[in-house]
Amino acid sequence: MKNRIMFFIVGAALLAALAITAAFQWQVFFPAGLGKKPRVTVIFKTLDWDNFFWRTLKEGVESAAKDCDVDFLIEGPEEEKYIDQQISIVEDAIKQRPAAIVMAATDFNRLVPAAEQIKKSGIRLVEIDSFINSQVADCKIGTDNIRAGGQAGEALVGRIPEGSLVGIISYVKASSTAIDREAGVRGHLGTRVRILNTLYSNSEAGQAYSLCARLIATTPDLDAIVALNLPSTLGAAQALKESGKQDRIVLVSFDSSQDVLEYIEEGVIRDTVVQKPFNMGYLGIRTARELIDGKKIKKQIDTGSVVINKDNMYEPENQKLLFPVVQ
Amino acid sequence: MSLDVKIHSIQTSMILAFAVLIVFTIVTLGVFSYYMVGESLTRNTKENTFQVVGQLNRVIEDYISYMDDIALVVTGAGDVQAHLEATSRGMREGTQALRQRISGFLQSIMSVRKDIESIFLALDDGTVITADPEAQLNPAVDARSQEWYSNSSLNTVRASLSSAHVQHLLKDRYPWVISLSRELRDTRSNLRRGALLVDLNYGIIEKLCSSIQLGKSGYVFIVNAEGDIVYHPRQQLIYSNLKTELIPEAMRAENGTLTALVDGREVLYTVKTSSYTGWTIVGVSYVNELFSNRSQLEYYFVMIGLLCFVTAAIISLFISQRISRPIQSLRGLMQEVERGNFDIDIRVNAANEVADLARDCDIAVKKVRDLMRQIKEEHELKQKQELKALQAQINPHFLYNTLDSIIWMIECGQNDEAVLMTSTLARFFRLGISRGMEIITVKDEIEHLSCYLTIQTMRYKNTLDYRIDVDPAMHPYRSLKLMLQPIVENAIYHGLKNREGPGMITVTGRMDDGKLVFSVCDNGVGMSEEELRRVESEGGSAKGTGGVGIRNVRDRMQLYFGSDSSVTYDSRENIGTTVTLVLPAVRQEGE
Numbered sequence: 039m040k041n042r043i044m045f046f047i048v049g050a051a052l053l054a055a056l057a058i059t060a061a062f063q064w065q066v067f068f069p070a071g072l073g074k075k076p077r078v079t080v081i082f083k084t085l086d087w088d089n090f091f092w093r094t095l096k097e098g099v100e101s102a103a104k105d106c107d108v109d110f111l112i113e114g115p116e117e118e119k120y121i122d123q124q125i126s127i128v129e130d131a132i133k134q135r136p137a138a139i140v141m142a143a144t145d146f147n148r149l150v151p152a153a154e155q156i157k158k159s160g161i162r163l164v165e166i167d168s169f170i171n172s173q174v175a176d177c178k179i180g181t182d183n184i185r186a187g188g189q190a191g192e193a194l195v196g197r198i199p200e201g202s203l204v205g206i207i208s209y210v211k212a213s214s215t216a217i218d219r220e221a222g223v224r225g226h227l228g229t230r231v232r233i234l235n236t237l238y239s240n241s242e243a244g245q246a247y248s249l250c251a252r253l254i255a256t257t258p259d260l261d262a263i264v265a266l267n268l269p270s271t272l273g274a275a276q277a278l279k280e281s282g283k284q285d286r287i288v289l290v291s292f293d294s295s296q297d298v299l300e301y302i303e304e305g306v307i308r309d310t311v312v313q314k315p316f317n318m319g320y321l322g323i324r325t326a327r328e329l330i331d332g333k334k335i336k337k338q339i340d341t342g343s344v345v346i347n348k349d350n351m352y353e354p355e356n357q358k359l360l361f362p363v364v365q
Numbered sequence: 366m367s368l369d370v371k372i373h374s375i376q377t378s379m380i381l382a383f384a385v386l387i388v389f390t391i392v393t394l395g396v397f398s399y400y401m402v403g404e405s406l407t408r409n410t411k412e413n414t415f416q417v418v419g420q421l422n423r424v425i426e427d428y429i430s431y432m433d434d435i436a437l438v439v440t441g442a443g444d445v446q447a448h449l450e451a452t453s454r455g456m457r458e459g460t461q462a463l464r465q466r467i468s469g470f471l472q473s474i475m476s477v478r479k480d481i482e483s484i485f486l487a488l489d490d491g492t493v494i495t496a497d498p499e500a501q502l503n504p505a506v507d508a509r510s511q512e513w514y515s516n517s518s519l520n521t522v523r524a525s526l527s528s529a530h531v532q533h534l535l536k537d538r539y540p541w542v543i544s545l546s547r548e549l550r551d552t553r554s555n556l557r558r559g560a561l562l563v564d565l566n567y568g569i570i571e572k573l574c575s576s577i578q579l580g581k582s583g584y585v586f587i588v589n590a591e592g593d594i595v596y597h598p599r600q601q602l603i604y605s606n607l608k609t610e611l612i613p614e615a616m617r618a619e620n621g622t623l624t625a626l627v628d629g630r631e632v633l634y635t636v637k638t639s640s641y642t643g644w645t646i647v648g649v650s651y652v653n654e655l656f657s658n659r660s661q662l663e664y665y666f667v668m669i670g671l672l673c674f675v676t677a678a679i680i681s682l683f684i685s686q687r688i689s690r691p692i693q694s695l696r697g698l699m700q701e702v703e704r705g706n707f708d709i710d711i712r713v714n715a716a717n718e719v720a721d722l723a724r725d726c727d728i729a730v731k732k733v734r735d736l737m738r739q740i741k742e743e744h745e746l747k748q749k750q751e752l753k754a755l756q757a758q759i760n761p762h763f764l765y766n767t768l769d770s771i772i773w774m775i776e777c778g779q780n781d782e783a784v785l786m787t788s789t790l791a792r793f794f795r796l797g798i799s800r801g802m803e804i805i806t807v808k809d810e811i812e813h814l815s816c817y818l819t820i821q822t823m824r825y826k827n828t829l830d831y832r833i834d835v836d837p838a839m840h841p842y843r844s845l846k847l848m849l850q851p852i853v854e855n856a857i858y859h860g861l862k863n864r865e866g867p868g869m870i871t872v873t874g875r876m877d878d879g880k881l882v883f884s885v886c887d888n889g890v891g892m893s894e895e896e897l898r899r900v901e902s903e904g905g906s907a908k909g910t911g912g913v914g915i916r917n918v919r920d921r922m923q924l925y926f927g928s929d930s931s932v933t934y935d936s937r938e939n940i941g942t943t944v945t946l947v948l949p950a951v952r953q954e955g956e
Binding site for chain 2: 051053054057098101104105107296299300303304305314316317320321341342348352354355357358359360361363
């Protein structure tokens with residue numbers, strides 16, 4: 039009888055030890071959700087990592103994912119023009135049921151149904167860089183293009199006298215960013231200068247080049263050109279450089295690339311307005327995390343833009359915006 | 366019920382004692398080890414961070430010092446010195462060949478050190494010699510206007526270091542570099558003639574720093590002596606004011622630690638300032654991550670503590686039950702014994718002293734039971750023998766007298782009376798036998814008594830009369846055979862016999878409050894108080910055999926009806942005696 043009690047006690051103690059070990063083994067001790075990160079799917083306009091803009095945006099996403107403890111997956115079409123491919127990527131992403139989707143839309147209108155589907159599936163949606171023609175998103179993060187246009191206008195005003203003649207090279211007539219940037223430029227310039235009819239490059243450098251070359255040739259009293267995106271900028275800069283009038287005609291542009299920086303160093307481009315893709319990526323993920331955590335957030339975040347010129351391009355705070363670090 | 370509670374309280378108090386002991390032990394051990402482990406974890410993490418930062422500093426120092434050695438080799442190289450001397454003398458001829466040789470030399474250095482982005486020799490006259498003679502210089506940049514060029518003369522012992530920046534000396538190339546520059550001095554004339562620039566690939570430094578992980582999201586950043594960022598993984602966020610970094614405060618901490626609240630999070634800065642490079646390396650760790658192990662630890666300790674407690678509680682419950690249950694069942698068995706049931710086995714299911722105790726109790730109870738049975742048997746035997754003897758005593762005496770009377774009647778020719786008496790006698794005996802049963806109905810007992818009184822009145826003609834007044838409702842109740850007859854007999858022989866004049870016997874029977882009350886009343890000589898007391902205490906009559914009869918009645922009433930029955934006397938000298946018999950009213954079965 040006494041032995042039986044001893045057996046029972048030893049048995050119970052062994053059982054308890056076993057239970058503790060098993061609990062450790064099966065991680066019963068980890069409360070639900072501990073160590074389990076929320077998944078966020080990031081859909082870019084392109085996965086072209088040679089593109090400085092998207093590579094920097096990706097760095098921002100990676101940094102934020104580390105800081106905010108989020109698992110992320112970056113997807114996107116091979117090129118910006120493959121809109122259908124992006125739509126099907128969004129549809130596949132919904133099936134994976136991430137906690138949030140961070141999306142840069144390739145098309146202003148055509149991605150609206152996909153975006154609505156995201157919200158209907160109970161997934162949080164954060165738009166970055168390029169937005170869609172809808173208000174379904176929980177947050178829109180990107181450059182305030184009206185403000186950016188204003189910055190370009192401000193830069194121009196400092197370089198030309200009142201009453202100067204200004205030409206604007208825009209890209210796509212219906213593009214919301216183009217409309218915003220132009221509105222920003224015109225809003226800041228106001229009636230201080232004379233503005234010619236806007237030209238549209240259709241986002242092609244060649245088109246911009248020929249438009250600009252003709253403009254310079256036919257308008258002898260032209261004082262300034264504003265180019266509203268990268269292809270327009272490159273075309274306009276080439277035309278201006280070839281015309282040899284870079285000292286007389288002020289070129290203010292948007293976006294940057296190595297070519298643009300060279301043009302700035304040469305003095306062809308006086309100012310260029312650059313966006314902050316790292317911040318877009320970073321804030322995109324951080325906002326997604328805040329949404330997942332149920333925090334209150336602003337519906338619209340302006341990541342800001344900076345006017346870059348020959349004098350400030352090597353400032354420490356601008357170098358990172360302009361030059362990629364090659365490892 | 367109170368016993369149950371008591372037994373339960375043994376168990377309860379045992380469990381309570383166990384629980385207090387267990388909780389005390391677990392909590393003491395748990396809290397102690399939790400603090401010990403937590404403290405050492407935190408200390409280890411802090412020390413570890415300090416070591417990591419220190420190690421990174423050493424690696425960077427070694428690296429920079431190695432690069433400085435290369436720069437020193439270049440500045441002292443024969444061709445370089447020859448070129449410097451030539452420029453000092455203002456000689457132009459032959460320098461072209463020297464420059465080519467220098468370029469080749471620089472190229473050979475760069476071919477073994479891939480981490481060197483570029484090497485430039487910038488002379489005061491504007492000449493720039495590069496490793497790659499094909500490379501075009503950026504026309505927009507004058508090397509002499511750059512910071513490294515002027516900084517090189519600040520320190521002649523060591524190379525001066527820039528922060529991270531984009532090098533744009535060459536056309537179409539914008540690499541991120543850290544510039545290491547040295548003064549170019551003509552050793553003969555000891556005059557400064559320009560500066561040497563070694564651009565280190567920034568990616569190397571970045572790789573070194575970004576590979577360091579401090580906690581889950583901690584990181585390392587480097588600032589130079591001016592507070593400019595050399596490396597920071599979130600540089601863009603700082604410039605955009607999306608992130609704060611307390612750079613001046615960290616630099617003041619030099620070789621120590623600093624805790625501060627940054628962007629709503631408590632941050633631990635582990636700072637190491639290198640006197641060699643002038644750089645300050647700062648390890649940034651988030652305090653909540655340092656202690657994240659701690660909260661997990663807390664969780665483990667609580668869970669293990671709870672599990673241990675539950676296990677121990679179950680075991681203690683079992684043990685206390687094992688101890689208290691045998692006591693409880695022993696208690697139950699003893700209660701059964703108290704209630705008078707001795708016919709049980711006292712045995713409990715236990716393996717300890719309680720079982721021994723139960724065994725002893727069993728033996729004791731069995732012994733008591735045997736003794737009691739023995740006593741009871743002896744007692745009953747004795748009583749029965751006595752009874753039988755008494756009955757035997759009554760009957761022949763009465764029979765003799767009656768038969769004598771019958772003979773006398775027959776002799777006197779009173780045949781009718783003799784017949785009546787004989788038949789009454791026969792009925793008297795038939796009722797008296799009663800199939801050998803001691804318990805008979807009231808009806809039978811009264812009939813028996815009336816037979817007796819009929820015989821007696823016939824015998825004592827004119828001197829004895831009687832009256833029987835019994836409630837007929839009492840008839841079906843149980844009575845004792847030969848209960849009233851000895852009392853009446855006693856009244857006749859002791860009360861009336863000595864009386865002058867006719868005697869009267871009145872027998873009454875009434876139901877009273879669930880009891881049968883009989884009284885036998887005579888108007889005989891009665892008893893003095895002294896006699897009455899003696900009779901009451903002895904339970905018998907003062908004189909003769911009749912006394913024995915009455916005591917026998919009382920004893921039998923006690924025997925068959927228990928303490929609910931009684932016999933009481935009331936007597937007054939020369940007036941008479943009343944004997945009251947009380948029985949519990951119990952219906953005779955089958956009536």
